[in-house]
Each structure stands twice: as structure tokens, then as C-alpha cells.
Amino acid sequence: MDIDSLINDVIDREGGYSNQAADAGGATRWGITEAVARAEGYGGDMRRLSRAQAAAIYRRRYWAAPGLDGVAAVAPALAAELFDTGVNMGPVAAASFLQRALNALNRGARDYPDLLVDGRLGLRTAAALSAFLALRGRSGEGVLLKAVEALQGEKYLALAEARPANEAFLYGWLANRIG
Structure with a gap:
């Protein structure tokens, strides 16, 4: 399986926006936590993090690095x-x-x-x-x-x-x- 397929599978499994009180990760979109998004340079509302931005973060932070x-x-x-x-x-x-x-x-x-x-x-x-x-x-x-x-x-x-x-x-x- 190639990295694009792996990323798509993770994004599909994680879904869209979530901000559950019980989740220590806080606000997430496409499985990317707000803390990770900020560390990767995203400054916007987490509800607006695009799928493409999430995919780039996954590729850079969790595969390449x-x-x-x-x-x-x-x-x-x-x-x-x-x-x-x-x-x-x-x-x-x-x-x-x-x-x-x-x-x-x-x-x-x-x-x-x-x-x-x-x-x-x-x-x-x-x-x-x-x-x-x-x-x-x-x-x-x-x-x-x-x-x-x-x-x-x-x-x-x-x-x-x-x-x-x-x-x-x-x-x-x-x-x-x-x-």
C-alpha cells in the first residue's frame, strides 16, 4: 500500500471535525489535532482545515520525518x-x-x-x-x-x-x- 492510500484511509477513518470533552487531544479535523496543526503552521479555525492540508501534514510529520x-x-x-x-x-x-x-x-x-x-x-x-x-x-x-x-x-x-x-x-x- 502506498502512502497516499494510507493517508486516505486514516482521513476516512478519522472523519471530519470533532471536539469531544473526553478527548485529551481537543479539537481535531481529519484526525489532526489543533496542537499538531498549529505546530505545522496552520493558524485558522480547525473546522476549516482542508483535507489536502491534513494530508500534507500526515505525509510530512508521520511518514517523511x-x-x-x-x-x-x-x-x-x-x-x-x-x-x-x-x-x-x-x-x-x-x-x-x-x-x-x-x-x-x-x-x-x-x-x-x-x-x-x-x-x-x-x-x-x-x-x-x-x-x-x-x-x-x-x-x-x-x-x-x-x-x-x-x-x-x-x-x-x-x-x-x-x-x-x-x-x-x-x-x-x-x-x-x-x-
Whole structure:
């Protein structure tokens, strides 16, 4: 799946304008929070953020900036999941989930060195991903995908446990963001 399709899927799933009191993200349009829109230079009313503006923010902030093109070149399904996770939890969280999974799957650093879990998809993370996929073959991407989704699911549960207002979103997060 290409980035345009991924962006369209996210925008379609997120819908138009929302400003629910229980949502800590506040006002959103097309899934873009007001804070993110402002950080990306948008100064207008959130109700008027265009779909094209939202798509540009998704491409720049959640695909290009974290370096998901490199992941997509070797593991496209994993890149799609990291994009979606980054949209919902932030790119640092998505990259951290991948780094944690790669560390846990490197058989005591015998297959490749442990990574610093810093939430950045740099050269070391790329090398570890390539080494893992070279050793595990086609099934490796699926295993990494499951590990990232398991970490994401655990984070959703922790968010709901820590802030009861998040319980209103837990079902949707699990239904729409995992698997």
C-alpha cells in the first residue's frame, strides 16, 4: 500500500471535525489535532482545515520525518502499521515499539546489537531491521508486526487504566488500530 492510500484511509477513518470533552487531544479535523496543526503552521479555525492540508501534514510529520520510506522498502506492512501507530500515538512511540521488538527478538544480541530505544528510526534501527528480516525471511515481518501491535495494545490498556475518560475510546482503539 502506498502512502497516499494510507493517508486516505486514516482521513476516512478519522472523519471530519470533532471536539469531544473526553478527548485529551481537543479539537481535531481529519484526525489532526489543533496542537499538531498549529505546530505545522496552520493558524485558522480547525473546522476549516482542508483535507489536502491534513494530508500534507500526515505525509510530512508521520511518514517523511520519521523515515518510514526506508522501512517501507523492506517491510511495507510494518511501515503501514508504524504510520498508523504514529498518527495515533506519535512517531516516537511507534519507532520505540519497533526498537523494543527488535531488541527482544535479537536472541540476546547474537543476531545484531541491541538498540537504544530512543524513538528514532536511524541507521542502527535500519540495520537491525534488515538483519532481522535477512535471518527470519518473509515470516519475520509478520512477527514484528504482531510484536508492535502487542505493545500498542498494552499502551492503550494502560492509557485507559490511568485516565478513566480514555475508557470511552478503548474499544475503538482496539477495534480500529490493532490488526
